[in-house]
Amino acid sequence: MTSDVAPRTSPLSDLDRRDAAWYWDKLAQVLILVAGLSGIVAVIGIFVFITKEGFGFISESLIPAEFFGSIAWRPTSETRPTYGILALAAGTASVTGLAMLIAVPFSLGAAIYIGEFAEGKTREALKVLVELLAAIPSVVWGFIGMTILNPLIIDVFDVPVGLSVLNAGVILGLMAAPIMTTIAEDALKAVPDGYREAAEAMGATRWQVIFQVVLPAAKKGLVAAVLLGVGRGFGETMAVLMASGHAINLPTSPFDSVRAITATIAAELGETAHGSEHYKALFTLGILLFAVTFVINLTADIVVRGRSRKKR
Amino acid sequence: MVSSATDVRPTRSEAPEYGVRPLVRVRDLTIRYDDEPALANVTFDIHEHEIFGIIGPAGSGKTSFLRALNRMDEFTPAMEFDGRIEFDGHDVRHMRNLYALRRRIGVVFPLPVGLPMTVYDNVALSPRLSGVRKKAELDEIVERCLTRAALWDEVKDRLHALGSLLSGGQQQRLTIARALSQEPDLLLLDEFSIAVDPVTTMRIEDVLKELRDELTIVLVTNLVQQARRLADRTAFFLMGECVEVAETEALFTGEVREQRTRDYVEGRFG
Ligand SMILES: Nc1ncnc2c1ncn2[C@@H]1O[C@H](COP(=O)(O)OP(=O)(O)O)[C@@H](O)[C@H]1O
Ligand SMILES: [Mg+2]
Numbered sequence: 001m002t003s004d005v006a007p008r009t010s011p012l013s014d015l016d017r018r019d020a021a022w023y024w025d026k027l028a029q030v031l032i033l034v035a036g037l038s039g040i041v042a043v044i045g046i047f048v049f050i051t052k053e054g055f056g057f058i059s060e061s062l063i064p065a066e067f068f069g070s071i072a073w074r075p076t077s078e079t080r081p082t083y084g085i086l087a088l089a090a091g092t093a094s095v096t097g098l099a100m101l102i103a104v105p106f107s108l109g110a111a112i113y114i115g116e117f118a119e120g121k122t123r124e125a126l127k128v129l130v131e132l133l134a135a136i137p138s139v140v141w142g143f144i145g146m147t148i149l150n151p152l153i154i155d156v157f158d159v160p161v162g163l164s165v166l167n168a169g170v171i172l173g174l175m176a177a178p179i180m181t182t183i184a185e186d187a188l189k190a191v192p193d194g195y196r197e198a199a200e201a202m203g204a205t206r207w208q209v210i211f212q213v214v215l216p217a218a219k220k221g222l223v224a225a226v227l228l229g230v231g232r233g234f235g236e237t238m239a240v241l242m243a244s245g246h247a248i249n250l251p252t253s254p255f256d257s258v259r260a261i262t263a264t265i266a267a268e269l270g271e272t273a274h275g276s277e278h279y280k281a282l283f284t285l286g287i288l289l290f291a292v293t294f295v296i297n298l299t300a301d302i303v304v305r306g307r308s309r310k311k312r
Numbered sequence: 313m314v315s316s317a318t319d320v321r322p323t324r325s326e327a328p329e330y331g332v333r334p335l336v337r338v339r340d341l342t343i344r345y346d347d348e349p350a351l352a353n354v355t356f357d358i359h360e361h362e363i364f365g366i367i368g369p370a371g372s373g374k375t376s377f378l379r380a381l382n383r384m385d386e387f388t389p390a391m392e393f394d395g396r397i398e399f400d401g402h403d404v405r406h407m408r409n410l411y412a413l414r415r416r417i418g419v420v421f422p423l424p425v426g427l428p429m430t431v432y433d434n435v436a437l438s439p440r441l442s443g444v445r446k447k448a449e450l451d452e453i454v455e456r457c458l459t460r461a462a463l464w465d466e467v468k469d470r471l472h473a474l475g476s477l478l479s480g481g482q483q484q485r486l487t488i489a490r491a492l493s494q495e496p497d498l499l500l501l502d503e504f505s506i507a508v509d510p511v512t513t514m515r516i517e518d519v520l521k522e523l524r525d526e527l528t529i530v531l532v533t534n535l536v537q538q539a540r541r542l543a544d545r546t547a548f549f550l551m552g553e554c555v556e557v558a559e560t561e562a563l564f565t566g567e568v569r570e571q572r573t574r575d576y577v578e579g580r581f582g
Contacts, residue, residue: 194421194423197421199437202437203411203416205411213428216428217427
């Protein structure tokens, strides 16, 4: 198409010349794309690898009734190895459940205090402290479980062993709480001050503002914080291995020792022959963890999104 | 109209005029932020059932005055005020229940703040906070307040949509409905039309004229003509000073004490 209006500038004007900023922008786009794709490729790669290693077990040796229904995890039995994950799954679930029972109120309470009440120096100090706590390596937490919490539980509750659901749950709860606090606090901070001011102006008390306005507004971020904690609990290995007692058990009380799925993989994988039935069974546990984590995230996604879609 | 000609000037007389009950009395009010004065030595009364306009350029202390009135200074540590503000005969500084004071004073902010909940919940929030639980009762309050804010017809089919998805003009009427749901005695509007289209502005102005029969309104506005259309009496704030308080018509017909007021009203400033 030709225009009746003659260009005021020469044809090779700024409008047609690609300058450095233009090329930098394109380069950045390409780099970001590569980074994003490599993340996806890595996840798919891990999934493919785990599936490939574990698949032989699922197709050849897995007996569903035994796998899901039996508490006997005896992969090294000379006579007849059995692979029942019921006790392991119960171990992971009970420890994670107790950890969340502790971490959710703790971290939400801490986030509300830091975000809504603390001011100035107190607030900054608390935030630094929480971030420091989040940086403690899990082996240190496991160590605390073994050397401090273990004798404490034995003394206080007068029980023979202190390495148990209770110990691992408390340790895992304390471990997950700081990172959950940080994320929950970010979610509270993202709530515009105008909301608080509007609610306060209508005569709402501090608590009413927090419970009726701020928490509902921050709902998505808070759900994310809790799920991150659940994911952390599910996937945590070292601290649970050290604090849970690592004994195959269907727990009936918080003082029972248990063994977690992750801890089983970590403890046994080094002693299995590559490609053996036991080796493949451990990878099947990996697939299971992968699947559960995936379902948790997906559910969270649907819950969070479904809510907002319905309200639209 | 309730205001009387005898109260054209700021007065230090504390005796209430017959038929003109002051709802708010301001005496020697000085507001500071970190010792930096934002408003100095203001004295006037706001009468029951009047629309009291406050005009003046940005930074004159209009918003600060509103914040002192319903004790929002609580949330701004740097802000403090001297002098006396009485609401319904009580010193706002020595009230034992600030929440009760704020419940009796509705506030509409310059930018509409639709709380992140449904239209219905926005209006039902205040009644719920004060303990109303019955659905029928809440339904009635929501419909009545939305109707009075001239919004009911537009939202009656989407009461359960998010309030923040309404248009700016609708959201501002939603905040008015929310303020009305408190059944306030006093309604403070801070430059409500700043983010609202002219048609909605006119509709809200009509709403305010009707509300005058039921409550008292303080209308802070940067539109001089809006004050002229609505306010019974108007105060002119300039750089932290209350230059004068007068019958609105008097201001516009040139019966002013100060040349500065005339210049501002006639748009000849600076
Ligand atoms: N939170 C605050 N902290 C410090 N100074 C403030 C604050 N709010 C307002 N001020 C100052 O107080 C003066 C009056 O402001 P304001 O009441 O908002 O005026 P207006 O509403 O008339 O534009 C201005 O000089 C402003 O800078
Ligand atoms: Mg202002």
